[in-house]
Amino acid sequence: MPSNNRSYRKGLKLCCAATSIFIVIFIIISLILFFTVFKPKQPHVIVHPPSLQHIEFQLFPVSLNVTLGLVVTIDNRNYGSFRYKDTITYISYHGTSIAEVPIEHETVPARGKLNITTYANVTAVQLISSPYFWGDVRAGQFNLTSMATLHGKVGVFKILKMGATVSSTCDISVHFISQDIESKCHSKIKL
Incomplete structure (x- = not known):
């Protein structure tokens, strides 16, 4: 039973790390797009x-x-x-x-x-x-x-x-x- 608990925790840590990396990449891409492509231009x-x-x-x-x-x-x-x-x-x-x-x-x-x-x-x-x-x-x-x-x-x-x-x-x-x-x-x- 303890090995299942360890593998569950290891999988949870990997999932959290992958989600965190995905969120950071999404924020960086959003900021880059906002300050380049979507930057407000004067009409x-x-x-x-x-x-x-x-x-x-x-x-x-x-x-x-x-x-x-x-x-x-x-x-x-x-x-x-x-x-x-x-x-x-x-x-x-x-x-x-x-x-x-x-x-x-x-x-x-x-x-x-x-x-x-x-x-x-x-x-x-x-x-x-x-x-x-x-x-x-x-x-x-x-x-x-x-x-x-x-x-x-x-x-x-x-x-x-x-x-x-x-x-x-x-x-x-x-x-x-x-x-x-x-x-x-x-x-x-x-x-």
């Missing part, structure tokens, strides 16, 4: 030239409201999808907020692109009353800044889900003589 955000949807002008009292149709492309280079909540993007002109852009909740697929179609209601009176306005008119270019923060969840292989925040700032140059728009966006993801 690319592209603002496409807007289209004029509606313009409203009133002489007394002076008011000018413009609605622009916008298309924003989010290029997700990560292996995880990103589902974000409803948010608002703010567009400012020399530090003064001139428009709010609603963005409805959506999911950006893993390693995919998402086109967001939305609109911006620009309060042009704030634009015109800026001390920079007439100088920019003479220069033929308006420089705007848009800021958005998307709160949501990242899902990897539909198994692992964690909270994430994507912040995006875009510098937009509107050349109104050539009717050309340039945008440079910088995005950061925080898990």
Whole structure:
């Protein structure tokens, strides 16, 4: 009977050692994959030239409201999808907020692109009353800044889900003589 007990203990020790080695190897491989292949990459955000949807002008009292149709492309280079909540993007002109852009909740697929179609209601009176306005008119270019923060969840292989925040700032140059728009966006993801 004692020899059976010894062989049982020896088998149990071998099983525990093999399991421990397997767990250590699994953790090492998971860490290597997380810091290389699955390492979060910053998404690319592209603002496409807007289209004029509606313009409203009133002489007394002076008011000018413009609605622009916008298309924003989010290029997700990560292996995880990103589902974000409803948010608002703010567009400012020399530090003064001139428009709010609603963005409805959506999911950006893993390693995919998402086109967001939305609109911006620009309060042009704030634009015109800026001390920079007439100088920019003479220069033929308006420089705007848009800021958005998307709160949501990242899902990897539909198994692992964690909270994430994507912040995006875009510098937009509107050349109104050539009717050309340039945008440079910088995005950061925080898990």
